[in-house]
Amino acid sequence: MRVLLESAKAHGELNFKYYLDQQKLYLINGIVCDRNEAGNFMWTCYLASKGYGNDLQNMLAEGGSLVLEKRWDEAEDAFMRWEGIRYFYQLLGKDEEFMRKHLPKYRHPWIQN
Numbered sequence: 001m002r003v004l005l006e007s008a009k010a011h012g013e014l015n016f017k018y019y020l021d022q023q024k025l026y027l028i029n030g031i032v033c034d035r036n037e038a039g040n041f042m043w044t045c046y047l048a049s050k051g052y053g054n055d056l057q058n059m060l061a062e063g064g065s066l067v068l069e070k071r072w073d074e075a076e077d078a079f080m081r082w083e084g085i086r087y088f089y090q091l092l093g094k095d096e097e098f099m100r101k102h103l104p105k106y107r108h109p110w111i112q113n
Contacts, residue, residue, distance in 0.1 A: 003052070007043060008064045016042040028080075029087055037080040044084030054085050054101075 006012035017039025020026070026038040033041070040061070047057050061081060065073045089098035 003047070004060055004064060007060065008068055014043060014046070015039065016046075029083060031080070031083060033076070033080060037076055040077050040080040041084040041087070044081040045088045048085050048088035054082075057081060057085070 003014060006014040009015065011018050017035045020035040020038055022035050025032050025034060028038055028041050044057055058078070058081065061077065062073055065071055065077075086098055089095060
């Protein structure tokens with residue numbers, strides 16, 4: 001519950017986007033994104049480092065959007081969360097494990113499949 005609260009409140013310690021400049025774009029792992037998407041990337045990478053799996057992270061993220069904003073996450077939000085987990089696995093040298101665990105469930109937000 002603490003993760004959800006600290007992620008959702010305006011200046012919660014896990015709401016990374018509030019620590020980023022709103023007027024800037026960020027280049028993360030070859031992807032240009034705004035502060036919201038950059039915050040999603042950092043949030044997911046951080047939670048992965050603490051043992052939170054992709055499914056739990058998605059539930060927390062979608063739950064936060066539904067409760068606070070009365071909407072589902074946008075495709076870009078989900079994409080950057082996926083990229084954050086992928087980056088975490090890359091840091092560990094476990095690219096193949098990531099692809100085996102997460103790619104079959106992944107649907108790119110800009111490609112209909």
